[in-house]
Amino acid sequence: MRMDTIGLFEWEEEHERLIRVITIPLLVLFLAGVYLFVYTTGGIKFVYSHTMYVPILLAGFFLGIKGGVAFGMMGGIVLGPFMPIEVTGHEYQDTINWVYRAGIFTLVGFLGGASADGFRAYIRHLKLLSANLETTNRDLQCLEEHYRLSFQNASDIIWTTDTELTILEISPSVKKMLGYAPEELVGSSLAKLVKSLHAESIGRAMNELKEVLRGKTISTSVYQLVAKDGSVKYGEFSSSPIKRNDQVTGIVSVLRDITDRKRGEEQLAETFMKVRKSLDATVAVMAATVEVRDPYTAGHQRRVGDLARTIAVKIAMPDDQIEGIFTAGKIHDLGKISIPAEILSKPGILTDTERMLIKTHPQSGYD
Numbered sequence: 001m002r003m004d005t006i007g008l009f010e011w012e013e014e015h016e017r018l019i020r021v022i023t024i025p026l027l028v029l030f031l032a033g034v035y036l037f038v039y040t041t042g043g044i045k046f047v048y049s050h051t052m053y054v055p056i057l058l059a060g061f062f063l064g065i066k067g068g069v070a071f072g073m074m075g076g077i078v079l080g081p082f083m084p085i086e087v088t089g090h091e092y093q094d095t096i097n098w099v100y101r102a103g104i105f106t107l108v109g110f111l112g113g114a115s116a117d118g119f120r121a122y123i124r125h126l127k128l129l130s131a132n133l134e135t136t137n138r139d140l141q142c143l144e145e146h147y148r149l150s151f152q153n154a155s156d157i158i159w160t161t162d163t164e165l166t167i168l169e170i171s172p173s174v175k176k177m178l179g180y181a182p183e184e185l186v187g188s189s190l191a192k193l194v195k196s197l198h199a200e201s202i203g204r205a206m207n208e209l210k211e212v213l214r215g216k217t218i219s220t221s222v223y224q225l226v227a228k229d230g231s232v233k234y235g236e237f238s239s240s241p242i243k244r245n246d247q248v249t250g251i252v253s254v255l256r257d258i259t260d261r262k263r264g265e266e267q268l269a270e271t272f273m274k275v276r277k278s279l280d281a282t283v284a285v286m287a288a289t290v291e292v293r294d295p296y297t298a299g300h301q302r303r304v305g306d307l308a309r310t311i312a313v314k315i316a317m318p319d320d321q322i323e324g325i326f327t328a329g330k331i332h333d334l335g336k337i338s339i340p341a342e343i344l345s346k347p348g349i350l351t352d353t354e355r356m357l358i359k360t361h362p363q364s365g366y367d
Contacts, residue, residue: 023062027071030055035078043087049079056105060112068116072109076102157235157255163213163248165190177235177257179228196225205237212239212251222258234262279327286331305329338364 034051041048052075060068080098085091151158151171157178159170167190170182178196185193190209197205201223208218218239225233235255242250309326317325339361343354350358 019062023058024067027055027059027062030058031071031074031078034075035083038079038083039087043084044079044093045086049083052079052105053108056109057112060109060114061116063113064117064120065110065113068109068111068113069106070109072106073102075109076105079105155257157257159185159193159253160242161190161251161253163250165209165251167193168250177227177233177255178225196227197223208237208239209251212241213248215241215243215248217241222262232259233257234259283327283331289337301330301333304332333361336361 031052034055037051038044038046038049056068056072056075059071063070076098080093080102081095083093083098085093151169154171154173157171157174159174160168162168167185167188170185172182174180174182174185178193180193194202194205204221205223208221212218218237221237223235223237225235227233234257236258237253237255239251239253241248242252305326306329308329309322312322312325336358339358343350343357346354
């Protein structure tokens with residue numbers, strides 16, 4: 001019934017001009033008909049005069065406030081000075097009586113028109129809301145499709161859980177990284193996935209999940225994992241709470257496979273250690289060479305390096321600078337290699353020329 005009424009108003013809006021052209025003459029005829037009906041039934045004294053409310057209300061319905069008011073006034077005039085109280089007695093109404101009736105008819109026409117206009121405005125508002133709702137639904141469908149495609153094709157493992165840590169949804173990428181099919185995990189406890197972690201990391205992971213349930217976001221945390229086939233993987237984990245009305249209702253988490261990056265870092269660290277050992281061995285050989293040429297100061301370079309490193313540690317210099325200072329201290333007399341051995345090991349007093357030659361060893365070492 002409600003939809004039929006709405007359809008009627010929509011049809012009326014579409015054919016408003018035609019309705020006015022047809023309705024106004026018909027309502028005028030209706031007024032004339034009521035006049036004749038009331039007159040032939042004996043006059044205004046009898047109950048039939050109330051029939052005038054029908055065209056007035058119809059005018060308000062089809063023509064709105066203006067039409068209702070106009071036909072209310074016309075109805076009041078038609079049943080006013082031109083209509084006797086009783087036809088047979090030729091008794092006519094007092095002016096105050098028919099004016100009062102005309103006012104009532106006008107008020108009824110106004111209220112009828114206002115109701116119809118208000119309902120029309122309501123219908124227009126509903127149509128606007130319906131159009132907006134359809135647009136919103138289409139946008140939501142596009143977003144859902146975009147999310148579904150992103151979720152299905154994401155290289156990272158994405159999953160959601162409720163507050164009981166039951167897995168609600170997990171992306172297919174879990175199969176590639178850990179060897180589990182999504183259907184093996186959906187509906188089960190997150191503990192099944194947590195078991196893939198290295199034993200030492202399980203406690204840390206559970207503590208982080210508890211923090212997320214309290215509303216905290218975990219940005220980045222690296223874990224070592226064991227896949228279904230026993231292979232070792234490395235993952236970068238992040239997690240955020242899902243909130244509704246400021247209440248945590250679940251968790252959304254992302255696990256990124258960084259195995260290749262981690263192994264690259266390990267290989268790089270291993271290569272660095274090899275280079276470092278080679279450098280240390282080279283420095284040791286260079287320091288030993290200086291000491292062989294100048295046995296009188298044997299151990300001096302090492303002691304200088306130890307002292308310089310102790311001072312650097314005391315003033316809280318960065319570790320790489322501390323090691324650099326220690327290395328430089330161990331070979332700070334490297335320039336002595338350019339000095340003839342007979343001068344370095346001469347037991348007597350050095351001549352001025354020999355002393356000047358020895359003083360050039362810092363520059364030689366720098367060069």
